[in-house]
Amino acid sequence: MDSEAARTARDSLELVFHMSNILETGLDRHTLSILIALCEMGINPESLAAIVKELRRESPPSSSSAPTTAKSAVP
């Protein structure tokens, strides 16, 4: 039963990851799984999206010297 649940969860994650790729969100599996878990807890997806947006904006400038090019390169 547990393995069944795990398999379903894995499949779901995989599907979401694919969708995410199609939509070019640039999120990896791990991040997605956290986001899904948060959504499951009833967190407003809009807020989550906002966090993702904000923090992503934060990281590129600190990580690369050419933020604009990096940003456009991500998706």
Add this chain to the structure above:
Amino acid sequence: MEDDEQRIVDLVKELVHRLLYNAQNPNSSSSTVPARQKYNQALKYSLRILSSRMTPSIISDESAMVESIKRHLVTAGKSSEALTFADLYSKFSLKSGPGSVKNKWAVVYLLKTVSEDLKSRKNQSPNIISSGFLDSALAGGLPTLLENTEFNNNSGGIGNLIKNLNIEEFKDGPDNLLGLGYNFQSLSNMGKLKKNRGEGTLGDYSSNLKRLGDNLSGLRVGENVKTGLKGGVLMVSKDPENIREMAYREYADLVKEENEVLEEVLVRDVLYACQGIDGMYVKFDEKIDAYVLQDFIKVSRATGILVRKLCEIGWLFRKVKGYITETMARFPDEDVGTVGQAFCAALQDELSDYYKLLAVLEAQAMNPIPLVSESAHSGNYLSLRRLSVWFAEPMVKMRLMAVLVDCCKVLKGGAMAGAIHMHAQHGDPLVNDFMKRLLRRVCSPLFEMVRSWVLEGELEDIFAEFFILSQQVKAESLWREGYQLHAAMLPSFISQSLAERILRTGKSINFLRVCCDDRGWSNATTEAAAAAGTTTRRGGLGYGETDALESLITEAAKRIDKHLLDVLYNQYKFREHCLAIKRYLLLGQGDFVQYLMDIVGPELSEPANTISSFKLAGLLESAIRSSNAQYDDPDVLDRLRVKMMPHNTGDRGWDVFSLEYDARVPLNTVFTESVMSRYLQVFNFLWKLRRIEHALICAWKTMKPNCVTSQFFGNLPHAVKLQLILTSRKCQVLWDEMNHFVSNLQYYIMFEVLEVSWSNFLKEMEVAKDLDDLLRAHEKYLYSIVEKSLLGERSQNLNKTLFILFDLIVRFQSQADRLYEGITELLSRTTGSSFPSRSITKSQRKSNNKSSEPGSWLGEGRKDLTRHAGEFLRKMGKDIEKIAKEYSSVFEGFITQLPIQQHVDLKFLMFRLDFTEFYSHLRPSTGRKL
């Protein structure tokens, strides 16, 4: 709850970590102090964001969301990816049970928002390169978390530097912002998520903030993009989409204020009303006979009108449904009829289509109605407006049905079909198709009746719906009265002539079956059906196939009629019987008539009440046996009877005697009683004519000059002789005149009338196609005989004159008889006195008379005798003169009346009678006219 919150915080930490150090080496970056600080600030900021937005700004609708994503992909030119996405999503949404994602919508929405954000950033990138923080300020307001002090004075974020906020910039509501800032701070310090559990302050503030944003956005957005650094204002107007959503929410509030009831609920109620069920707010009002919104519901005027309009279909539905149930309920008892039933079934079918539509609509009504937002044009939700579009076509149909129900309420059978047919004459193809479909169903019982009537002769019409009525009648009147067209039940798509043909065909079959006892017609009908290309099975015909129907009728009629005539001609020998009637009733068989006249003559001179019809029948029998009639068909002779007409006192046998011909079934359809009575009329006339002729011949027998009388005349005294010759001469002249008239009249009747009519009749019999033709031909035949024989209505005067003439001739005959009796008596007395012995031969007597005793006659009593004879002759002469005078005056009347008659043939009679122009010379006035 605590666990949950702790878990959320943990997850958020993890998330922030992942996002911040995604691209870098996590181990190295987390250790540095600035990175640490940055991490903490990011975390705080995240938690604050999470606490700020309690509910999504749009209503959760997964399918609408997915639709929207797909459309975006398609418009971006990635249709294959859109397909893949749809496929993935469908798989994803199928996942259920343990381990699956429950809040799928949230996940999808998250993905969508993130991806849209990326895209918009891509588009806006030229504008935001000036500062790495510009976009962040625009989007969420996280300007001062980094150590970029150069921005501190200007940015004025809500974070730690909220006190640096330039208050003058917020003339509209700095307090709110300030308070909000503090509130936020305290919340973030607590590090906990506060759900909106009764606190309300956050909600209030955020809504205030939104209003502020609305107010300012118009002014500031452009400015923001350029200068970018306007603090709190920037925060509330973070992106245009959000503004729009806020506006929508405002609109929703407005709508909610105006309408107490949600549109979804109204849609559901309308759907109920459309099924004839009262909804929560929309109920049927008996008083005004319509579905209405309850008065206490506050809705906008437009909505009210829309609901009322939509509910029309409910009213119509109620009407149609009511009719169906009512009809079905009284079906077995009262005469609804099969057509009515079919009509109900067809309506029921149409309604089931309507039910299907309603089911689909109801399923759609389950979907919530989104506001006029981006995703609104996708998804299968149902608003009142959409409903009005859905109902456009069913409304037309329902209206039609209601109209039909109204007009058919009192009708049934063919009349109903006709009424519906009238409505089918419509230019709109939708209406036309609908009516055709309906009519096909409605008319099927009717066509079935036609089919079984035409092919089997059966009238399966329990409810009197068919346009043919049957009556229980005797076999002989079956053809004429047994079946009739019922004009009221004749649907207008069957023409009158076609209906008549249908009637005749079925009638023929019934006639064959009932009267002719014939079974051969079934072959004819199968043949006809095969020729017409239809089957003899049920349901072979339908509405709209008028051509097929017509060809079937034509074929069937052709064959059935032919078969019927064959049966009549061959099996029942119609022609032979007609001939027999002509021979015996119309006195065509001369020797028979002569003989009959001879032997029944004495009998008929008796008073009518003393004559026994049995004796006459015996005499008829012997007349047949002694004439050529004996070689005729015994069946024919068997039918010939003597008939005594009802008689008054003083009638002679001549007046009541007649012959009768028993036609029997089925020929009595042609020779009905009325026809036979006309034959009888003709017979009586002809019989009288014959009798007159016979009488004249008898008179001639006695009065024709012979040796005996001429010799006898010679011996008479001069005065007596002169008188005798004079009288007998008068008598001869009159006889001759009468004979001329009678023989010409008889010639005319026999040849000009009877034979000509007969030959015409034979010709028409040849070309007759059906029994009706035959009947018509026979009718014409009989009519022409009656008319030309001066027996018709128009020639009544002439006929009366003729009968007076006949009477005069009869009187003349008896007068002449008496005269010659007297003469013979005179003769016998004179000869008897001179020749006592009567045993001597005629020739001897003659010679004796002549030679030996010429003077003995003049012996005793001679004077007396002469005086007697003179007196007698004078009297007779006077009588004859009187008759002659009377005769010539009546005859003159007859002659003058003759040309007035319309018949051409009477001209021939006139011509014959007045061949020498004797009569026209007598009366120059009429002579000239001729």
